[in-house]
Amino acid sequence: MKNTELEANYYSKHVFICTNQKEVGKTCCANSGGKSYFNYLKTRMKELGCHGPGKIRVSQSGCLGRCNEGPCIAIYPDGLWYTYHSFDDIDEIIERGLIAGQVIERLLL
Numbered sequence: 323m324k325n326t327e328l329e330a331n332y333y334s335k336h337v338f339i340c341t342n343q344k345e346v347g348k349t350c351c352a353n354s355g356g357k358s359y360f361n362y363l364k365t366r367m368k369e370l371g372c373h374g375p376g377k378i379r380v381s382q383s384g385c386l387g388r389c390n391e392g393p394c395i396a397i398y399p400d401g402l403w404y405t406y407h408s409f410d411d412i413d414e415i416i417e418r419g420l421i422a423g424q425v426i427e428r429l430l431l
Contacts, residue, residue: 333379335420338396339363342385350385351393354407357382359393363412370416378420391431403431 339360340351350356364380367373373380388394388403395404395415404419404426406412411429418424 332375333377335378335400336398337363337378337380337420338383338386338398339380340384340386340392340394341382344385344389349389349392351389354393356393359406359409359412362409363395363416366413366416367420370421372416372421388431394431404429405431 339356341356341360342350343352344350360380360382364373367378367380372378383396386392386394386396386403392405393407395406396402397404397419402419402425404411404415406415406429414426415429419426
């Protein structure tokens with residue numbers, strides 16, 4: 323029998339970063355560098371020792387449905403949605419948002 327409490331808390335947070343590619347001419351996170359930002363975010367979290375079971379999971383996702391507001395990141399269980407436009411923004415999301423638990427108002431969707 324599995325411990326359901328442990329399963330529910332396998333990760334403290336789950337970060338979804340959209341890397342979806344839509345057809346030519348449509349707004350999408352892939353056209354804003356989504357894949358590069360995903361790779362950077364996941365690598366930084368691993369370097370900081372913040373990625374993995376009991377910690378934070380970073381996953382690329384398909385369309386999160388907010389294409390015109392993106393590129394976007396969704397963080398659960400917090401229910402926070404951020405946009406970003408640079409690696410500095412990603413660093414701020416990591417340091418202030420994910421690690422320090424602060425809400426970054428200027429990047430909120």
